[in-house]
Amino acid sequence: MKLSELAALAADEQKAEAFLQSRGLLPRFTHCPYCKSEHLGRVRRRFYKCYRCRREWSPRKGSLLEGLRLPLGKFLLALKLFELEVSARRAARELGLAYNTVHRLFLLFRERIYQSSSQEAQLSGEIEMDESYFGGRRRGRRGRGAVGKLPVFGILERGGKVKVEVVPDVRAETLLREAIRKVRRGSLIYTDRFRSYDGLVCYGFRHERIDHGQRFANGKVYINGIEGFWSYAKERLLKYHGLSALWFPLYLKELEFRYNHRKEDLFEKLLEVLKGGMN
Numbered sequence: 001m002k003l004s005e006l007a008a009l010a011a012d013e014q015k016a017e018a019f020l021q022s023r024g025l026l027p028r029f030t031h032c033p034y035c036k037s038e039h040l041g042r043v044r045r046r047f048y049k050c051y052r053c054r055r056e057w058s059p060r061k062g063s064l065l066e067g068l069r070l071p072l073g074k075f076l077l078a079l080k081l082f083e084l085e086v087s088a089r090r091a092a093r094e095l096g097l098a099y100n101t102v103h104r105l106f107l108l109f110r111e112r113i114y115q116s117s118s119q120e121a122q123l124s125g126e127i128e129m130d131e132s133y134f135g136g137r138r139r140g141r142r143g144r145g146a147v148g149k150l151p152v153f154g155i156l157e158r159g160g161k162v163k164v165e166v167v168p169d170v171r172a173e174t175l176l177r178e179a180i181r182k183v184r185r186g187s188l189i190y191t192d193r194f195r196s197y198d199g200l201v202c203y204g205f206r207h208e209r210i211d212h213g214q215r216f217a218n219g220k221v222y223i224n225g226i227e228g229f230w231s232y233a234k235e236r237l238l239k240y241h242g243l244s245a246l247w248f249p250l251y252l253k254e255l256e257f258r259y260n261h262r263k264e265d266l267f268e269k270l271l272e273v274l275k276g277g278m279n
């Protein structure tokens with residue numbers, strides 16, 4: 001959706017409500033949820049009222065917006081700013097909302113993205129696997145086993161999606177467990193020479209290794225795809241310097257989501273994800 005269209009929608013609470021209903025983010029009430037009567041009306045603050053049992057309820061009842069104290073129009077604008085990677089602090093200023101309100105909202109978006117990622121299908125075909133380290137001190141020991149850094153395991157389907165996960169360690173059993181969960185058996189997996197990948201063949205995967213020195217020399221045997229994701233993610237995480245290990249998995253999944261849908265309309269994709277959390 002264009003910003004101008006969204007602005008028109010956001011300026012009118014009734015239109016914003018109809019839009020959120022049409023995308024399944026707000027329920028459509030045709031019956032009273034208490035007595036099932038169809039004799040409903042709208043009263044102050046756009047609440048529904050049942051003319052049989054006399055009860056009233058919010059149009060947000062039972063939706064993810066139920067506990068949020070902001071106009072529906074501002075909710076839509078906040079979602080747009082989130083799509084555009086505007087920080088919660090900046091978005092709060094732009095929208096005239098309290099920082100805590102927007103911070104909680106953005107956290108909700110990230111939680112829904114995190115939940116939706118676990119429901120996706122297994123990867124298959126040609127796969128790249130690699131581990132990388134995030135956070136910690138900028139200087140010091142580098143590479144595998146570096147102190148104070150979070151190990152992240154990445155799996156990328158060529159021409160498809162990437163799946164990343166914070167892992168407790170990069171031991172063989174940890175990485176193999178992730179591979180079995182996320183990749184269909186029989187897929188062809190490319191990795192570097194790290195020994196934790198030794199067992200892949202035992203679990204029904206085909207496995208090709210690359211030498212870091214001659215990565216581009218042997219035709220298809222490369223892991224450029226997953227390394228592309230690492231630089232994408234690290235560049236974006238720079239602005240969150242000092243991000244705590246507690247929140248890191250949420251931000252990482254957000255980047256996975258952004259990367260996987262980078263060629264799609266991200267606003268529409270976000271609406272879908274938020275709708276998915278409605279059930």
Ligand SMILES: [Zn+2]
Pocket residue numbers: 032033034035036037050051052053054055
């Ligand atoms: Zn009723």
